[in-house]
Amino acid sequence: MQLPRRLGWIPGGIALALLIWFTFSQWGANRPIGASTGIAYMGAWFFGLTDTQYFQQITKSGSWEVIFLIGVLMGGAFTSLFITKTFKFRIIPPLWRKHKNNSPLSRLLWSFIGGFLVVFGARLAGGCTSGHFLSGATQTAVSGLIFGGVAIVVLILTGRLFYKNL
């Protein structure tokens, strides 16, 4: 049997909904999917900040999400190697080349800044796309819907201002 090389947004969306149900259920993890707490947990640990008030608050969620993210890395690597066959070392995404520049150094520097802002912002808000939007909006949580609304508007505004030749 030949597996399709890509999942469209409909099968992809349905599969993601099934995974959310399983994760929330008592047979799964009895908690939502989340990612950014895990990254903050790693940062706090590597920089020796485990005695802080914040680390104590996030040890439970953070440690769970670290294990989750290790699974994510394995799933992504497996799929890119064997199903979509897209595994490749690369630095500049095609769309960056088209709408920003052709410099690997610039892309690496902006990625660092972008990644920094993503996690700092997610921790201020208390969640990211996974925790606030995917899991939050699924629960009709007002916090997740506010976050999603703000994030979509600012995402599109930044896209307008940061990139060129649109």
Next chain:
Amino acid sequence: MNFNLIDFFSTTIDLVQKQDHGSIPLILTIGFLFGLIIQWSRVDTFDKIAGFAMLKGFKVPKMLFLSIGIASIGLFFMIKMGWAHYHIKPIMLGGLILGGIIFAIGMAILGLCPGTGPVAVSEGNIDVLTGLIGGIIAGALFTYLYPDLKEIMGPDYGKLTLTQLFGEHADWFIFLYGLAMVAIAFLLPNREIEEEVGEV
């Protein structure tokens, strides 16, 4: 600084085993399936996520809204049956708005977020790896500054869901809510970014 990875993993695994949120193999499986779905749909790429910020392709929001629509209706009834619970984050208004703005600026530039980023790293994107390092440093800085940042993250309006607001009409509301999310998914333009041959 503490880069003792053996210590890191043994402590982390120990912390997870003390919780009632699934065994290590189960959590790894949930993560594996998440990575599989995201990578297989190819929504873990700069082109798909920053492409949405540039309004060039809509696969990411279509997939997100569809899964929220389906999952919200099912989860509501799973909770009614006692099979699951809500886990609601509080409305910390200052943090949500300021954090949402900073997060989205970063997401448009990096082209990924904390859940999809690791998938992009796993398929070989070196730029996203530097983004992940930036994120880890941001997490450390946030932890360090938290006592001061706490002040601007409030006021806390508590944990509120829309189904709560609709009380006894919640059953009807959740159907309308779920259908509206699915409708948004279908109404968003079908435009998608063609993947360039050189990239894959």
